[in-house]
Amino acid sequence: MAPGGVPGSSRPVVSFGEPEGYDEHARPRPLGRRGRSQAVAAGVCLVLGMGLITGAVTGSWLVGDSGAAESRSTFSAAGSLWHSIPVDQLFPPTVEGQGAGPGGADRTWTRIAVAPDTGCEGAFDPLLRKALAPVGCRRLLRATYTDATQSHVTTVGLLFTKADAPAMASLAGRFQRERLDRRSDLMPLPYAERDTPAARFGARQRASWTISVLTDAPVVVYAVSGWADGRTVDDPQPAEDAMASGATTAPAQAGLGHEAKGLADRIERALRKNVRSATEQPS
Template identity: 75%
Template sequence: MPPVFPRPAHEPLAPVGPLGERPAGAPSETAYTTTAPRHPGEAPAETTRRLRPVVAEPEEREPAPPVTPDPALSWSAPMSPAAGRPVVTFGEPEGYDDDARPGPLGRRGRPRLAAVAACLVLGLGLVGGAVTGSWLVGDSEAAAAKDSFATARSLWHSVPVDQLFPPTVAGQGAGPGGADRTWTRTAVAPDSGCKDAFDPLLRKALSPVGCQRLLRATYTDATQTYVTTVGLLFTKADATATASLAKRFTDEGLDRRTDLMPRPYGPGFDVDQRASWTVSVLTDAPVVVYAVSGWADGRTVDEPQPAEDAVRPGATTAPAQAGLGHEAKGLADRVERSLRKQVGPYASERPT
């Protein structure tokens, strides 16, 4: 091993350049001096010298005077008369549009306000149109009803007798328990007035609407066991008087009084054979529809029963058990339906 010559303690280490060598002229922060041991087994001595930064001593400054708040600027300080109220302004609030982009709130509401106003105007227009349309429809319906009422008054001479009183009338489900009935016409009375056509009390009850014409026909069932007279009394009254009479018959029960039974028509059908009856005052036409039924063999009836009572389930009277209530009510209903069918075509064909 070659000998190591000691270096003087005051001599600095050489700078290290590239790859561990210090560049020339670079200051050395730390200098190391290594001395090889003079004797075998002696540890080498190391002398280290480090440079410490020099901290400048802080300059002594005069302490700042204490800051005291101005009482005039306090919230609780009274305002002088000369001084005006402080003006406080706030920034315009920021809103967001439908795409989450910021923008002033005032601009956002204007388009929507216009849309709401447009919808309101449109809605008011629709409502007004609907109300006007309902008025027009109501007026149109009232005019049509008035025309139909007036048209029905002349049906007694403008419609053939076979249409008002068909030779054969089918009564599907008109019998007791929903049984079918078929009636065949046996007699037709010539159109006439109401003299001697009704009993005195019934004639008096019908007098408020007057009597223009009376049409009657008599039918028998398929077994020729029963006979039924059906009548159409065309009155002189207007719609108001007709409605008033219909209300009186309903409220006072005039259609159920035995002393107000209609009279029958035709050979083999006498007043003592009357067993059940019905009287209906129409409100949409100046017509009173009635029917009265009895046995065809000429037997008399001591206790006639109104058809409304005779057709009720559980009725035990002789007219009810025989189905005479169904005969009167069923035939009157079919003739009334036939009459209503005649009103429509004649009303539509009325010249404008």
């Protein structure tokens, strides 16, 4: 307050300067200023942070590469199973089909014949051979089964191709787009062996079938079913159609669609199990 002034007649003037702190010698210094050591520390933190980010990104790339390599390894391992796995693992002597029959009934299939592993010469009708030609034929394995009553017979096949993953995906896409797996002129042929319930299982006895082109393995899985008594079939039906609710054709009524599809699915599962076993790394 100025001399002679009235208390409260004026307000004190306050100025705000930089806040002060104290250095290591207890000397005042503005808090807003950073020492050289702090700037260096900040720079180090920035470098470390960038390193961690770069490491994380690189790690994600490495994981991606590892996954792709594992996929290629699995695909390659599947392609060699035809000569490295015992036949009883690819085509078990007995196959249980829990819930595989019409209405969810259980099925049991018994192997009655195993074809020698061969090439594909004469193993397919001409049109199916042409459809499968883009993936080539490395080896063909086949086995024929009968049901518990020995009234039905089913041949299941594993065609090991020469194709890589893109070629298999391309063929699978074509089969799906053009519905090639439903064309009766592309049915697989059965394998019959004398002195077995399948002795009379020929081309004219084919009643229902299924074909599956795998994309994670160079393999085509198929199955074709018919009656064991040698009766001919004038209206064969794809398994998916024969299994449909309300289907009234002879193959559907006899459950032959379920025979083909159920057995093919279980042989495919066995194949995948063998692939996993072949690619497992010791712990």
